[in-house]
Amino acid sequence: MGTLLFDHPAFDGHVTPPGHPERVDRLVAIREALAAPEFAGLIRREAPDCKDTDLSRAHPQAYVDRVAAAIPGEGWVSLDADTHLAPGSLEAARRAVGGNLAAVDAVIAGEAANAFVACRPPGHHAERETAMGFCLFGSVSIAAKHALAEHGLTRVAVVDFDVHHGNGTQDLLWDEPGTLFISSHQMPLYPGSGAPHETGAHDNIMNVPLAPMTGGAEMRRAYSDEILPALDDFAPELVLISAGFDAHLEDPLANLNWTAADFAWVTAAICDVAEAHAGGRVVSTLEGGYDLAALGASVAAHVGVLMERGA
Numbered sequence: 001m002g003t004l005l006f007d008h009p010a011f012d013g014h015v016t017p018p019g020h021p022e023r024v025d026r027l028v029a030i031r032e033a034l035a036a037p038e039f040a041g042l043i044r045r046e047a048p049d050c051k052d053t054d055l056s057r058a059h060p061q062a063y064v065d066r067v068a069a070a071i072p073g074e075g076w077v078s079l080d081a082d083t084h085l086a087p088g089s090l091e092a093a094r095r096a097v098g099g100n101l102a103a104v105d106a107v108i109a110g111e112a113a114n115a116f117v118a119c120r121p122p123g124h125h126a127e128r129e130t131a132m133g134f135c136l137f138g139s140v141s142i143a144a145k146h147a148l149a150e151h152g153l154t155r156v157a158v159v160d161f162d163v164h165h166g167n168g169t170q171d172l173l174w175d176e177p178g179t180l181f182i183s184s185h186q187m188p189l190y191p192g193s194g195a196p197h198e199t200g201a202h203d204n205i206m207n208v209p210l211a212p213m214t215g216g217a218e219m220r221r222a223y224s225d226e227i228l229p230a231l232d233d234f235a236p237e238l239v240l241i242s243a244g245f246d247a248h249l250e251d252p253l254a255n256l257n258w259t260a261a262d263f264a265w266v267t268a269a270i271c272d273v274a275e276a277h278a279g280g281r282v283v284s285t286l287e288g289g290y291d292l293a294a295l296g297a298s299v300a301a302h303v304g305v306l307m308e309r310g311a
Contacts, residue, residue, distance in 0.1 A: 003310040004106055004115035006099035008047040011120050013088020017076050021290040022134040030118050033296035043112055047099025057145040058138045058172045063129045067136055079131045093121055093136040100143040103283045108151050113310030114282040116303050122287040124166035124242045140242050140285055141172035147238050148178045157236035159270055162244020162287040163254040165194030170205055177202040180234045182227055184208045186254050206230055212255040216262035223269055231273045239274040239282045245289030245298040253290050264301040271309045
């Protein structure tokens with residue numbers, strides 16, 4: 001059935017201050033990597049805008065209005081030391097949500113086997129009423145809630161292999177019994193959450209901290225021994241991936257030692273579970289990854305696996 005790729009020029013309008021790691025060049029690197037001949041078969045679509053009612057699945061309207069009101073006419077506005085708004089940031093963040101929703105709709109409708117949403121800003125640190133960690137809206141959490149509410153699913157899993165804990169996704173799905181959120185992440189590291197005892201209101205949160213300098217072999221053991229069995233037991237009808245590539249050994253913001261081959265392995269392992277329970281339905285969205293060469297290579301490895309499984 002093929003693999004969908006969602007992108008949009010508006011993502012380039014989220015311009016961050018000079019020297020900021022979450023920058024437009026990240027998508028430039030990804031687009032260049034996915035322009036290679038082996039990716040010619042991708043089904044490319046533009047990410048649509050979302051509706052306020054979509055955002056309201058995770059964020060109160062007052063919060064959405066507050067973000068919108070803070071958008072500057074030029075330059076930047078800082079919401080905190082890490083999270084900034086430019087004139088194009090609101091459209092970019094809304095289309096990040098919209099791209100995820102459109103990907104879920106298309107995959108569930110059978111228009112494609114799976115999808116990758118190449119969007120920015122990322123979303124997994126955005127809490128219910130707090131923008132943080134480069135993130136404004138909880139894109140993946142909203143997509144999970146959308147799948148439950150609009151498609152009648154009862155079990156949606158989110159697997160987050162970004163090097164930073166997805167505190168926002170955890171916050172937004174904490175009391176959502178139809179979901180399972182699993183995060184592997186370096187600890188100690190920003191944002192400081194993600195301990196194993198944080199298990200959610202319905203025992204639906206699983207945190208697997210990894211020590212600094214953890215490499216691919218240790219990661220594969222953690223997934224094989226803990227994460228994949230839990231995901232399999234949950235028997236998801238849809239798997240969403242928060243695909244951060246900042247666990248790469250070249251990434252400047254953390255200290256894990258994964259390679260592009262490790263991202264390919266973990267993608268294939270997650271797809272195995274999706275094939276067993278969800279008809280292979282996987283929607284992945286870009287989170288972190290800040291070394292441009294490593295990001296391009298890792299996304300290429302990740303999307304290559306999705307294409308193999310979607311063929």
